[in-house]
Amino acid sequence: MISAFERTVAFRYLRARRQEGFISITAGFSLLGICLGVGALIIVMSVMNGFRAELIGRILGFNGHVSVVGTGEGLTEYQDLIPLLQRIPDVELVVPLVEGQVLASSPSGQAGVLVRGIAPGDYAAQPALVDALKIGNLADFGAQPGVIVGSRLAFKLGLNYGDEITLISPKGIPTAFGTVPRSVAYRIVGIFQVGMYEYDASVIFMPLDQAQAYFRMTDKVTQVELMLAHPEQPTEIRELAQQIAGPVRVVDWQQTNSHLYGALQVERNVMFLILTLIILVAAFNIISSLIMLVKDKNGDIAIMRTMGATRGGVMKIFLLTGASIGVAGTMLGLLIGVLFCVYIEEIRQLIQLLTATELFPAEIYFLSQIPAKVDWSEVATIVVMALGLTFLATLYPAWRASRVEPAEALRYE
Numbered sequence: 001m002i003s004a005f006e007r008t009v010a011f012r013y014l015r016a017r018r019q020e021g022f023i024s025i026t027a028g029f030s031l032l033g034i035c036l037g038v039g040a041l042i043i044v045m046s047v048m049n050g051f052r053a054e055l056i057g058r059i060l061g062f063n064g065h066v067s068v069v070g071t072g073e074g075l076t077e078y079q080d081l082i083p084l085l086q087r088i089p090d091v092e093l094v095v096p097l098v099e100g101q102v103l104a105s106s107p108s109g110q111a112g113v114l115v116r117g118i119a120p121g122d123y124a125a126q127p128a129l130v131d132a133l134k135i136g137n138l139a140d141f142g143a144q145p146g147v148i149v150g151s152r153l154a155f156k157l158g159l160n161y162g163d164e165i166t167l168i169s170p171k172g173i174p175t176a177f178g179t180v181p182r183s184v185a186y187r188i189v190g191i192f193q194v195g196m197y198e199y200d201a202s203v204i205f206m207p208l209d210q211a212q213a214y215f216r217m218t219d220k221v222t223q224v225e226l227m228l229a230h231p232e233q234p235t236e237i238r239e240l241a242q243q244i245a246g247p248v249r250v251v252d253w254q255q256t257n258s259h260l261y262g263a264l265q266v267e268r269n270v271m272f273l274i275l276t277l278i279i280l281v282a283a284f285n286i287i288s289s290l291i292m293l294v295k296d297k298n299g300d301i302a303i304m305r306t307m308g309a310t311r312g313g314v315m316k317i318f319l320l321t322g323a324s325i326g327v328a329g330t331m332l333g334l335l336i337g338v339l340f341c342v343y344i345e346e347i348r349q350l351i352q353l354l355t356a357t358e359l360f361p362a363e364i365y366f367l368s369q370i371p372a373k374v375d376w377s378e379v380a381t382i383v384v385m386a387l388g389l390t391f392l393a394t395l396y397p398a399w400r401a402s403r404v405e406p407a408e409a410l411r412y413e
Helices: 005-012 016-061 078-086 120-125 125-133 151-156 208-214 237-244 258-294 297-304 311-342 344-354 378-402 406-411
Strands: 066-069 089-108 107-117 133-136 146-150 164-175 178-192 205-208 223-228 250-254
Touching: 005 406, 016 125, 016 258, 016 311, 016 378, 066 133, 066 237, 078 089, 078 237, 089 120, 089 208, 107 120, 107 151, 120 125, 125 133, 146 164, 146 311, 151 178, 178 205, 178 208, 205 208, 208 344, 237 250, 258 311, 258 378, 297 311, 311 344, 311 378
Parallel strands: 107 205, 146 178
Antiparallel strands: 066 223, 066 250, 089 107, 089 164, 089 223, 133 178, 146 205, 164 178
């Protein structure tokens, strides 16, 4: 138990007098280092968690969790395959698709895009796609020849709702003079925005029957996608789908996005290690400042010892002095880190306004805003780690202070 005397002396040592100014400055920098380390660690981990959650959430909401992919000729008997796949436990929806790369053209420019042919009913059954439709009526999709395009693609090509977009397929029409690219104009009946640049700038939805006609795949599809109730662990469902589908390729979302998922995990671990070093450096600053403080207070320690203070009492004084720096820095860093995560988008907008620069280009980072997801168990781990390191940093200087011999210390004063 820490007595009132020990508390008073410890807090007095935190407010150094003029001749002890350097010690006070060193302690201040130690507190600032811990504060910045804890704050930066919370912010970076939260942003990394946000990135992972946003990317995986949007990937899972936009694409199938398990895909049965046909050969170059496509899946011919997919109508018989769909009821069998629907019987697999945990499968909520089975969606036949026709996909193909084409060139989208308008009077304002061209862009390579991915056309996804999907039945209007399957489109309406996916909440992520329905919520992403910002302009247009879903009832128009399939009722007339038309497509739904991404918002950034529409902006890039200078198109709006109701305009026509020309799609040019490399699989053209054979003629006596060679293959002529197949070019068809479609009316834009909707514009979607999922907030992920890769999709908003390069995907077009087309009714399944129109896509089959456009790509000359009558009664065939390129793949069948399975939407799962619990997509976190798709391996078992993929294996069951493989047994049902036979000798075709069956892949899940973890396989198709393994490079992205793995890169995020590695980057997250590396950033945690690097930023932990900041806290470790601040802890070493506490050691150095306390050692200097002990040396400077040798006379005071000797006087306290002669007045009856025990070695344990002296040790408690310096433990409390160092721990106060660590606790104050950690709590301040926790407050700054959490507040920064809560208002991160407003802070980004303010910095962009003040510097007239784009800090988070969607073309590079895939998302239109900075995501931040605070994991409170992770925050608790960071706080406990910071407090543990700072407490360990105080042990040696406090032990050294408790070993000061009164007679020797007073002799050299």
